[in-house]
Amino acid sequence: MPAAPIAHAEDLAAFVDASPSSYHAATEVARRLQDAGFVALDETQAWPHEPGRYLVVRDGALIAWVVPSAATTTTPVRVFGAHTDSPGFKLKPQPTTGRLGWLQAGVEVYGGPLLNSWLDRELRLAGRLVLDDGTEVLADSGPLLRLPQLAIHLDREANERFALDKQAHTQPVWGLGAPESADLLGELAGSAGVDAARIRGYDLVTADSARGAVFGREDAFFAAGRLDDLASVHAGTVAMSALGSDLDSDHIPVLAVFDHEEIGSATRSGAAGPFLEDVLERIGLALGADRGERMRALASSWCVSSDVGHSVHPNYPGKHDPQVRPVLGSGPILKINANQRYSTDGVGAAAWHGWCEAAGVTSQEFVSNNTVPCGSTIGPITATRLGIRTVDVGIPILSMHSARELAGTSDLYDLTRVAERFFRG
Known part of the structure; x- marks a missing residue:
């Protein structure tokens, strides 16, 4: 394996480690982009009208963009979209529980995690605390x-049949003692350096604590938690960071990373909410565009919706299409579905293959087996909300929605290369 893909994967490992929750992920993207010269804006304040590189954070989501000096009222946008959240468990109210001498955490299933993959792992609890004065603390x-x-001794049929009750069997242990003598939120407050008595609200999720790693023959594999969809968030962040302030472009590059994709996106920071539309409207207003000019700009714009897809599984080949079988290490994937669960059409496919060719990257295609229901992404939501031509892409992985997912080292690097080509035009 060449050095560049391995270095990219190691940087992704650091990114994932810094992003145990969507709020941490948005903060880490903002930190990296600010280091690259982007200016953070506040939604409650007036925004500048000058060309430049900007970003805005809304809860666990972030949008960043570059306005070239040649931008006009009808300059189109090129949006690279992804999501910051991952399946797992979210902390319930009154979370300090336990029995029989064990301290446990009251959690609720978030999204569609592969439950058994969360067993016997050291887990982090991470997110935001909201204090009595409205301050938000990570x-x-x-x-x-x-x-x-x-133990197998207590369930001799565990290897023949195994199922977890989502309530009874998913409450993690975190210490020993009586619940009335402990305070799980106090533990979190201590890690954040705040007084637990000041906590008035919280959004806290579990995350696998093991760091991502490159391994396998010729370093072909990369495994980490939350690759769905931090792999795409990282690719877009690296690509956006590479754009200089003197960008000579006939479009406006936009990185949009949303929260809550795993539970339907219907939130103020999700793709079904108004965040992207709000930001694009304010960009247009800053350029002096009226509504007609903004609509003209959107009509010639593009969105690449990037999320992970399924690699063919060597132990379960019957779950995949008999002909279209993407595999790790053979390039990013173009995701296609006849019922528009993915937004790709013929025009989008042609454009994607063109960007891949310009980047020197080989692409694969993904389509589901007709008997296996197809998931969806932020792509159809974005296309529906804004009317932007959208194409669904990503990288192939195994163990999707596991606490620790498996990707191809070279695919991660190649997706970033195509993202940068897409941004540059």
Whole structure:
């Protein structure tokens, strides 16, 4: 494996480690882009009218853009979209529970995690704390929790049949003692350096604490938690960071990373909410565009919706299309569905293959087996909300929605190369 893809994967490992929650992910993207010269804006303030590089954060989502000096009222946008959240567990109200001498955390299933993959792992609890004065503070417990599996001696049929009750079997342990003598939120407050008595609200999720790693023959594999969809968020961030302030372009590059994709996107920071539309409208207003000019700009714009897809699984080949079988290490994927669960059409496919060719990257195609229901992405939502021509892409992985997912090292690097080509035009 060449050095560049490995270095890229190691940087992704650091990015994932810094992003145990969507709020941490948005903060880490903002930090990296600000280091690259982007200016953070506040939605409650007036925005500048000058060309430049800007970003805005809304909860666990972020949008960044570059306005070239040649931009006009009808300059189109090129949006690279992804999402910051991942399946797992979210902390419930009154979260300090337990029995029989064990301290446990009351959690609720978030999205569609592969439940058994969360067993016997050291888990972090991370997210935001909201204090009595409205201040939002990021918190990360580090390795604190574990979902211990029942021993084979106590369930001799575990290897023949295995199912977890989403309530009874998914409450992780985090210590020993009586619940009335402990305070899980106090543990989080201590890690964030705040007084637990000041906490008035919180959004906290579990995350695998193990760091991502390159491994396998010729370093072909990369495994980490939350690759769905931090792999795409990282690719877009690296590509956007590479754009200089003197960008000579006939379009406006936009990075849009949304929250809550795993639960339907219907939130103020999700793709079904108004965030992207709000930002694009304010960009147009700053350029002096009226509504007609903004509509003209959108009509010639593009969105690349990037999310992970399924690699063919060597142990379950019957779950995949018999002909279209993407595999790790053979390039990013173009995602296609006849019922528009993915937004790709013939025009989008042609454009994607053109960007890949310009970047020197080989692409694969993905389509589901007719008997296996197809998931969806932010792509159809974005296309529906804004009317922007949208194409769905990503990287192939195994173990999707597991606590630790598997990608191809070279695919991660290649997706970033295509993202940068897309941004540059």
